[in-house]
Amino acid sequence: MDLPVIAPEAPQAGGCSAGSCGSSADQMGGMSDEIRARVQDHPCYSEDAHHYFARMHVAVAPACNIQCHYCNRKYDCANESRPGVVSELLTPDQAVKKTLAVAATIPQMTVLGIAGPGDPLANPERTFETFRQLAAKAPDIKLCVSTNGLSLPDNVEELAKHNIDHVTITINCVDPDVGAKIYPWIFWQNKRIHGREAAEILIAQQQKGLEMLVAKGILVKVNSVLIPGVNDEHLKEVSKIVKAKGAFLHNVMPLIAENLQDACEGDMNMMRHCRQCRADAVGLLGEDRGDEFTMDKIEAMDIDYEAAMTVRAELRAKVTAELEAKRQKAHAPPAPQVVQFMPRPHKSAQESAPAGRRVLMAVAAKGGLVAVHFGHAKEFLVYEASADGAKFVGHRKAEQYCAGDETCGDGESVLDRTIKALEGCEVVLCSKIGFEPWGNLEAAGIAPNGEHAMEPIEEAVMAVWNEMLAAGKLDAKPSAAKCA
Amino acid sequence: MALEIIESCVNCWACAPLCPNKAIYEAAPHFLIDADKCTECVGDFADAQCVAICPIEGAILDELGTEMNPPGSLTGIPPERWAAAQAEIMAR
Numbered sequence: 001m002d003l004p005v006i007a008p009e010a011p012q013a014g015g016c017s018a019g020s021c022g023s024s025a026d027q028m029g030g031m032s033d034e035i036r037a038r039v040q041d042h043p044c045y046s047e048d049a050h051h052y053f054a055r056m057h058v059a060v061a062p063a064c065n066i067q068c069h070y071c072n073r074k075y076d077c078a079n080e081s082r083p084g085v086v087s088e089l090l091t092p093d094q095a096v097k098k099t100l101a102v103a104a105t106i107p108q109m110t111v112l113g114i115a116g117p118g119d120p121l122a123n124p125e126r127t128f129e130t131f132r133q134l135a136a137k138a139p140d141i142k143l144c145v146s147t148n149g150l151s152l153p154d155n156v157e158e159l160a161k162h163n164i165d166h167v168t169i170t171i172n173c174v175d176p177d178v179g180a181k182i183y184p185w186i187f188w189q190n191k192r193i194h195g196r197e198a199a200e201i202l203i204a205q206q207q208k209g210l211e212m213l214v215a216k217g218i219l220v221k222v223n224s225v226l227i228p229g230v231n232d233e234h235l236k237e238v239s240k241i242v243k244a245k246g247a248f249l250h251n252v253m254p255l256i257a258e259n260l261q262d263a264c265e266g267d268m269n270m271m272r273h274c275r276q277c278r279a280d281a282v283g284l285l286g287e288d289r290g291d292e293f294t295m296d297k298i299e300a301m302d303i304d305y306e307a308a309m310t311v312r313a314e315l316r317a318k319v320t321a322e323l324e325a326k327r328q329k330a331h332a333p334p335a336p337q338v339v340q341f342m343p344r345p346h347k348s349a350q351e352s353a354p355a356g357r358r359v360l361m362a363v364a365a366k367g368g369l370v371a372v373h374f375g376h377a378k379e380f381l382v383y384e385a386s387a388d389g390a391k392f393v394g395h396r397k398a399e400q401y402c403a404g405d406e407t408c409g410d411g412e413s414v415l416d417r418t419i420k421a422l423e424g425c426e427v428v429l430c431s432k433i434g435f436e437p438w439g440n441l442e443a444a445g446i447a448p449n450g451e452h453a454m455e456p457i458e459e460a461v462m463a464v465w466n467e468m469l470a471a472g473k474l475d476a477k478p479s480a481a482k483c484a
Numbered sequence: 485m486a487l488e489i490i491e492s493c494v495n496c497w498a499c500a501p502l503c504p505n506k507a508i509y510e511a512a513p514h515f516l517i518d519a520d521k522c523t524e525c526v527g528d529f530a531d532a533q534c535v536a537i538c539p540i541e542g543a544i545l546d547e548l549g550t551e552m553n554p555p556g557s558l559t560g561i562p563p564e565r566w567a568a569a570q571a572e573i574m575a576r
Contacts, residue, residue, distance in 0.1 A: 062497035067539050067558065073496045089497075118496065125501075184560045187498075190529050192536040194560070 035248050038165065038219060052319045052368065055111040056102050058095035059088065060126045064118035066148050066186040066202060068172075070225060073117070089117075092129035094295055099134060101298045103141060104308035106289070107315040113144045115168075121151040124158070131162040140309055140316075142166065146223070150186060150202055152209025160216050167213055168251075169206055170223045173231050174241050176200040181230050207245065214246035221249040326368075326456065356474035358386040361461050362396065362422050362446075364430035370452050370460045374433035382425060383457065385465035390458040396421045419444050427468075429460055485547065486522035487532060489515050492543045499534035508534060 064073070090098060103109045112134060114120040120127040131143055144166035145159065152169065159167065173179045179199025186198040193201060213220050222242045224235050231238075239250050361384075363370055364377035377398050384391045398418045415437055422428060428446055431453035441448045452460035468474050486507075489499075493514035500508045500515060505528075507521035517534070524546075525532045535544050535552040541559070542551040555563040 062495075063501065063537075064496065064498055064539070065537065069559075073494050073539060118498065122498070123501070184558060187537040190502075190533060190536065191531055 035219065039248075052108060052323065053110045054106055054108045055113060056099065056109055057113045057115045058090055058098060058130060059117055060090050060092055060095045060130050061114055061116055061120040061123035062089055062118045063122045064116075064148075065122040065150050065188075066119070066198075067184050068148075068225070069182055069184060070227065088295060090295070092126055092133065094298075095130045096133045096137065098293055098295070098298050099141065100138060100303050100305050100308075101301050102293050103138060103312065104303045104305060105292075105301075107308070107312040108319070109141070109312075110316065111142045111144060112138075113146060115146040119148050119150070120145050121147045121155045124151070124155060128158055128162065131164065135162055138305065138309075140312055144168070146170070147209075148202070149206030149209050150188070151205075153205055153212055156209065156212040156216060156218075159213075160218065164218065166219045166221065168221045168223055169210060169247075170225065171203075171206050171210075171238055171242060172225050172227070173199070173234055174203055174207070174238050175234060176203060178231050178234050179203055182227065207241075210242065210245050210247060220247045221251060222247045223251045223253060226252050356387055356465070356469045358384050359427065359465055359468065359474065360384055360393070360425045361427040361429060361464065362425040363457050363461065364428070365457050369454050369456055370429045371431050371454055374428065374430040374437055374448070374450075377430065380422060380425075380428065381457065383461045385461050390461040390465075415440060419446065422446055427464055429457075429464065485524055485526070486519035487517055487524055487534065487552065488519070488545045488547075489517055489534075490543060490545060492540055494540055494543075496539060498537045498539065502533035502537060504528040504533070 099112050114127050114130060127145065131145075134141060134143060143162060143164045145164060146168040147170070149169045149171065152167075172182050176196050176199040179202065180196040183199050183202060185192050185194045186202055187193075188198070188201055210220055210222075220242075222238070224231070224238055226232055226235060235252060242250065360382055362380035362382055364372035364374055365381050366372050379398055380396045381392060382394050382396060384393050398421055419437075419440060422441075422444075425446055427449055428441060429449050429452055431450065433441075433448050433450050438448050449464055452463060455463075465474075489508070491514060495510075495514055497510075497515075500510065503522075504525060505521045505523055507518045507523075508515055509518065529536075532544075532552070538544050538553060539558065541553045541555050541557060544552045546552060556566070559566070561569075
């Protein structure tokens with residue numbers, strides 16, 4: 001049967017570009033089955049799991065043993081959302097209580113991480129006391145930790161003991177000359193060490209720690225903070241080296257430079273759905289619920305964790321089955337009826353390039369579905385649709401022009417800014433959209449689409465792409481929208 | 485002989501666990517050093533540990549009021565350049 005367009009033959013040598021590899025929006029394309037199985041219900045590691053499973057961080061580790069030039073520990077305010085600041089520092093006992101409270105209230109919460117606000121391994125007693133208690137009281141919660149790596153080699157044994165199977169190391173460089181520009185100093189063996197020497201020690205410790213973790217079978221993700229003009233070019237080298245040493249995922253942040261992620265992707269799985277959460281974040285990625293779980297509210301809660309565990313197990317089984325079905329579908333051959341709408345290719349399958357150019361589409365999504373009103377969307381997920389399928393490439397922040405109150409006087413300019421944020425996208429999918437933004441979007445060369453409300457994102461994106469293909473809109477370059 | 489933590493402290497906790505004399509304690513609005521317990525780490529370490537890890541320039545003073553981590557010593561940015569950069573940011 002001739003189904004060349006949607007199901008191309010296996011990629012020819014050299015024909016699989018960095019930007020198109022993978023048949024779905026699944027960033028785990030390059031992972032082994034074993035690793036895939038271990039991360040598939042982890043919201044921070046699995047692109048599709050993050051719609052269903054939630055995570056939380058407990059801020060038990062305040063102290064830090066290095067200084068990064070980009071880090072400022074000073075401020076905490078309601079509008080701050082960055083690592084390194086928290087509203088409420090917890091003792092290990094409080095952290096355990098909070099974790100149980102959240103897990104009982106939000107059964108989707110599968111992962112507990114310690115990420116600061118300092119370095120968890122610079123506070124080993126507090127960090128490991130929290131892990132110790134949780135491993136005993138909530139065995140159904142996955143534990144993970146994020147570190148700058150300086151004290152990592154000394155702590156690998158202890159990490160392995162607590163059944164922590166995911167560790168994130170922030171590695172911004174592998175070259176001490178680059179490192180000297182990122183780290184002014186470290187605290188090492190009871191002394192402050194400055195400059196290149198400091199960077200050399202830190203890099204050596206990070207790499208040693210990475211190797212030790214991999215040798216123990218602990219999964220390692222690498223975070224890199226992209227600093228333009230300092231390590232932007234260098235990160236490709238970092239990606240290569242950490243992959244060679246066995247890291248399974250590379251998260252380049254905080255400047256979400258989609259084209260840099262593309263450049264790195266040839267060597268490493270790229271993490272594109274990160275929201276750079278605070279060290280006290282709670283809930284689904286991008287939907288923080290920390291305010292519901294302050295210590296005074298938690299003290300007032302009555303938690304039956306045994307009962308909660310049953311509910312949590314049921315939910316997890318249901319979601320896992322749902323995700324499994326979705327993944328099967330993503331990898332299965334396309335349904336033939338989709339193809340009937342396509343122009344018949346003249347060349348044979350092997351010869352023809354995939355018909356139809358790539359199209360960027362923005363989606364106002366929630367829980368993996370096209371489920372948000374355009375005006376209520378806090379962010380848009382950007383997908384690249386092509387004959388290879390729908391691929392998640394990043395997210396764009398929206399300024400909500402419709403905040404729901406009557407006092408919004410500058411609605412129009414905010415809408416304009418939102419439209420600007422969607423530059424490069426040709427379609428925006430949402431559950432509903434108002435008359436005015438509809439017109440403005442069209443004027444900007446972006447087609448609004450509310451016909452796929454409550455459909456799974458990838459299916460909706462591909463349905464729209466197929467409609468565009470059938471209508472002959474994918475032969476030429478996009479008319480008004482410019483590629484960002 | 486004792487060190488002192490002043491109001492520029494950001495309560496990051498880095499110093500407290502390192503003190504060999506347990507002289508540093510959490511207080512509001514910022515951490516404090518018990519002058520009776522502080523030895524400036526003499527006999528224990530070559531450098532005073534709180535001074536060696538404190539990320540804030542000028543937050544720890546000695547008995548004479550001297551800043552143990554003077555301006556520019558931690559960021560590597562000379563104070564004049566820092567002031568110029570701040571002025572430029574304010575002007576925007």
